[in-house]
Amino acid sequence: MKVQILGMGCPKCKQLAANAEAAIEGGGVDAEIEKIDKLPEIMQFGVMVTPALAIDGEVKAAGKVLSAAEIRGILEGE
Template sequence: MKIEILGSGCKKCTNLAADVEQIANDMSVNFELEKVTDMDAILDYGVMSTPAIVVDGVVMTAGKVPTKHEIEQLLKQAASC
């Protein structure tokens, strides 16, 4: 599973990346995590507000920092696809 955190590199984005990594590890998910800060790449996903979570090329959330429970649910949903 490829997980991308889209954002400028601000504290929210950094904390979100850390939370996603911790939760994916706790769930024993085989994943690759990438932080995307290039605005052109972010806009290519159609994301207008960050932070955002993209899993395997699909934007799962944008413009907010999800709770840890919401992150877990997103990863479970993505893993089942």
């Protein structure tokens, strides 16, 4: 499974990436993180507000920094 972090390097985007990393490590989930920081690619997801988090191309949240616990909940729901 691929966890995609969409953002152009703003502080909130970095925070979201760190939280996703913590969620994957803490939950023992088999997933890798992909950072998507090019605007045209971000827009292809249909996202207008960053940071956003997508799993295998499907946007789960946009415009907010999910906590590690919230991300783990989403990962477990997959």
